[in-house]
Ligand SMILES: Nc1ncnc2c1ncn2[C@@H]1O[C@H](COP(=O)(O)OP(=O)(O)OP(=O)(O)O)[C@@H](O)[C@H]1O
């Protein structure tokens with residue numbers, strides 16, 4: 040954690056007001072800072088508002104309570120400085136892998152040859168060489184999420200927002216994706232907000248883990264993870280790793296119990 | 304071998320229908336003046352085709368169909384997309400659309416005759432008005448139903464809302480839009496022929512009523528057959544186009 044904060048949440052709240060039904064206070068008084076290049080995981084029980092917080096930072100949902108600053112400027116809508124990856128991949132199904140990845144590049148004003156080159160670079164980076172002309176419907180879940188990651192990274196966002204990006208993948212594929220993400224991060228450091236409810240995933244990937252309380256979501260605790268330079272999955276066998284997992288698991292467990300009780 | 308068998312099986316009901324059509328008047332089950340045998344209708348078809356009547360009137364009808372449909376497609380997709388995308392447009396246009404949707408458009412035939420006369424314009428206007436709302440509704444619902452993360456992804460890749468509407472929302476809604484277009488295509492034939500019965504000096508619908516009034520029943524049935532064939536061919540062609548456009552669904 041070095042340098043000034045790149046992302047600042049200040050007293051952020053949000054309530055959903057559906058056309059029918061009652062108003063839901065999803066978030067309440069969230070204050071949180073994420074430093075340049077920091078990997079922040081957001082952990083919490085289902086329905087506590089993790090996605091909502093990410094959507095607010097992404098500029099997809101309009102902010103009504105509190106302030107969110109990125110590089111000192113308030114968020115006022117989506118922008119290419121904040122790339123997103125969703126659990127549902129959100130690929131454009133009528134575009135091939137190459138066309139999906141080129142979509143974000145087309146408006147950057149690059150010459151065509153350079154667009155092609157950059158698209159190919161990111162296709163190679165996520166190990167999809169040879170699948171350039173496949174449609175998303177022809178790919179496995181893991182491959183689809185790789186396309187989504189490549190599409191987002193290709194426009195070189197300073198900030199990466201990921202909402203349970205590996206939640207739809209099987210355990211094995213998820214582990215492979217963890218290694219790939221860490222490798223990408225080593226090559227191209229980005230400030231990251233990573234939503235998950237997998238405690239081990241949070242400890243393995245993040246510099247700090249913010250734990251949220253049950254609805255209305257607040258930041259309950261922020262736990263810095265000091266496991267040193269992550270060199271591979273062996274870290275997960277270390278006692279320190281187990282300690283972090285237990286600490287966070289206990290924090291989440293009480294909230295999850297409350298969330299279930301609250302929904303009854 | 305299986306393909307041939309499959310082909311025969313698929314066409315068998317039509318062949319049986321033709322056979323029944325041929326047999327019924329010949330066996331005296333129906334009066335030949337009410338239903339001339341199939342072979343006589345075919346002979347009349349050939350005659351009409353050779354005289355050029357069939358083609359001239361078909362060309363006239365198809366032009367009206369194409370013009371009316373093209374206007375409905377452009378207008379329906381455009382307005383439907385804007386309504387789905389911009390709330391103010393929706394608020395203004397929705398009550399209009401909702402109240403006009405259930406109205407039978409054929410009720411407009413006398414009005415359009417009064418305004419546009421017997422020429423092409425009245426038929427084109429009717430087809431446009433009749434097909435506009437099905438296209439508009441399917442576009443509206445299709446765009447509204449696009450997975451929100453697709454739109455958010457495109458926005459965060461740096462595209463403007465309007466660029467996302469045309470580049471992402473409309474293509475994503477294409478399965479719904481095409482389904483609406485198919486309905487409109489079928490409807491356009493109904494509106495075309497019925498309006499040509501009532502207000503035209505040429506066209507296939509006019510030809511049917513003209514031949515019927517003149518007692519030329521084999522020729523009348525031949526023209527009905529021509530309309531059916533055209534409708535069938537148009538629907539087949541449209542299905543092929545759909546399959547092409549949606550090939551990505553895998
Ligand atoms: N569009 C909406 N309209 C009304 N309520 C909503 C809407 N979206 C979310 N909510 C409510 O807001 C709360 C927070 O939702 P959110 O999706 O942010 O939770 P989450 O922490 O991401 O949950 P999960 O882990 O299940 O993804 C939930 O209680 C949910 O019911």
Ligand SMILES: [Mg+2]
Pocket residue numbers: 089090091202
């Ligand atoms: Mg969520």
